[in-house]
Amino acid sequence: MSQEIICECGHKNPEGTILCEACGKPLQEDNPKQLLNMRYEGSARRSQTYNRTAIDKIWNYLSSVKVGVTLIILVLIAIAIGTIFPQNIYIPAGADPDTFYKDQYGVLGQIYKTLGFDNLYKSWWFIILIGLLGASIVVASLDRFFPLHRALKNQKVTRHERFMKKQRLFGTTPTTKGEEQLQKAEQALKEKKYKVSREKGALLAEKGRFSRWGPYVNHIGLMVVLIAAVLRFIPGMYVNETMWIREGETKALPGTHNEYYITNHKFILTTYNKQDPQYKQAIKENGSIVKSYQSDVTLFKPEGQSVLGATPKLKKLRDDQIKVNSPLEFAGYQVFQADYRLNELYKMNFTLTDQSEKKTFGKLSVNLYNPKENYDLGHGYKVKLTYYFPDFYFDDNGDPATKSDTPNNPAFIFDVTTPDKPKGETSFVAIKTNQAISKDNQYKLTFAGLDTRNVSGLIVKRDFTVWIFFVGAMIFLLGVVQGMYWQHRRIWLRKINGELWLSAHTNKNWHGIKKDIAYLTDSLGIPEPVDQLEQKVVTEERRKHS
Known part of the structure; x- marks a missing residue:
């Protein structure tokens, strides 16, 4: 259980x-010559206070700025490799x-594919990395924001002497007109x-406190961006x-x-x-x-209830042209x-002839994407497609096989039955190849031409x-502007034992606050305060050269 101080x-x-939090008095032993660290107003951060349980250790790990920066670097490296x-x-x-990759x-x-870089943004380890980065941003923000907010909210006007000195x-400045000078200072x-x-007997002047929240606004912006990235994994988003x-x-539009x-209906290419x-x-x-290319299309929407495996009844929505951009x-x-x-293989046409190719007995056309099994040429001449290899090659055993379903190199095994050959003949037919498989074939299928068609490559998007x-990006930029172009400046004045004490602090741009103090001291007719950090540097330089 935590103990209050x-x-x-x-x-x-x-x-x-x-x-x-109220008067600023140092509550821990410190070096009398060392200036106060005002980064988080000396507030109690959980990560710097507790380290007992597993939750404390996880919290402390995720709240570390080094861990957050490391996670960001790892994400950027992963994206670069991708x-x-x-x-x-x-x-x-x-x-x-x-x-393909090998x-x-x-x-x-092969390593690229094995590690999941080929589908980077959906790989399990990248999603975990993004999740850890999000957790680090949230924990780091909570660990710093609430203690800082509490410290600034609870600060009193009258500050402790040690706080002001450091x-x-x-x-x-010696003074006998303390209240009068405080009145002038206020004005x-x-x-x-x-x-x-x-x-x-005390005065606190403050402006630009909202700039202290700039980094946390940045964190909110980053979290919104990460949430948007996670939402992309939700179907339909x-x-x-x-x-x-x-x-x-x-075809049904994917997605x-x-x-x-x-x-x-038609693909048009112009040069x-x-x-x-x-x-x-x-x-x-x-x-x-x-010069340009386009697809002339018709958009449809199914009507009524669709039956699984059946082609739905389609209602025409509109005709349109899809052009580049x-x-x-x-x-x-x-x-x-x-x-x-262009000119993708669509159909292969054959003529059934005798071996000398002097007599023809009919023609057939094989759809390379949806081939029929049986072809009746009439007068008792029939052809049966026994095997079809769209992307033909011989495997390690020397048997015909196919690499894919795309007809890049189609090959066929046909059975031909005729009135005088009722048991049939078997032939292997491919581009520039026509081999008899059965003995003493009297017939063969002769290549008679190709039908081609064009193919459109489309991308369907919805985001x-x-x-x-x-x-998220706008929130992040707002935080950048908020934190970079404004400063949190505070000036304390206090009457102590016949003297007017003046101290000041800003989170950045010390030149700016010194100008404000110069205006103040000119109005009060008192000397400007000493920059103790610069004085320390000068003293050390003199010591080195003495």
Whole structure:
């Protein structure tokens, strides 16, 4: 249980108080020649008083400025490392993150992926780091704000002699007109916009106290920013999803919880004219230069209750064009035109012929994204797609396999049945490859052309946290201005044994308070107080050179 410290002035101070909150008397043994440390008004801070329980130790650790600065540095280092290689949302579409970083960047890429830098802002350790930083800011603020506020609130006009003597600016002047001089001092200081309080034989002039709260306003701003960052993990608060949609496709917009669908009717790419004098030379050296690109789309919303696994009935909302820097906007969402792929494989066309390719028996077209299993060419000629490898390669065992579902290098195994071959023939067909698997094949599928289509790369965004980030930033800047451009200045005057004692303190800009004191002393006709810190430095310099 904490013990109160009762000062000779009668004020009860919390355990750990260095200077009496009321009169300023030092309550602990100190060096008579050393000036008072006024940073926190000598108030009792929990982190400097208690170190008994585990909670005390955690509090003391988190309240440390060094710990807070270290956490900030670690966060900045993590963010910097996270920019070395692309985040996983920016790797090529269809690429497997588990292999992409190792294949592209070697061992460093593998370490990068293993440590979670590829998805930095959602990695568990980064979230913990942000949480610790937030806790450090809160604890450090509470540990300092309330004791400082209490000390400034409880300060009395009449200050203890030792308190006044150990201020940086201090001086005494013999006087027989103490009350008259205090009256003049009050008038002079009010002219300098000080708030003046009087007690019998004592005066306190103060201004700019609100500047002491600047750092804590900064902390509030930082906490608001951190809260905004945490809110981004709440579904619906922040959406930043990438999607690829081919011409003719209708897809649910990612991040909208299937509440909105979009159809890509056409992708349009325009380039600069070869005869344009501004780009003629560049086009000659580098080929065509893209001028703009856009997607012509239709936005839909499902009607009625959706059945799981079934395509919902869609209600058209509007037609629009998504251009670079001109997004489709609706219900707080923005859909940006971000990328494109031209002439992506869509269908492969084949002709069934004899081995000499002199006779044809029909044609078929295989949709590379949604292939059918059976194709009836008529007159008893049928083709069955037995196996399909969109991104074909041979695995370690020499068997055909696929790297991904994207048809970068399609290959097929077909079974062909004909009137004279009812048991069928099996063939392996790929680009520039046509091999018979069964014996004595009389038929083969001959490549007859490709159908391609363009693909639009879109980014779906919605951010309800932007305004919170903005508010936090404004609060932080307000704290910076509050703490940097104003100073907390205090001047104490007191009649003691036929002398007028004057002392002063400011949290910064000593030149400014010295100008105020010079105006005061000129009004009173007394000498200016001595800057004891400068006097000490001068004395030490003389001692060194003597």
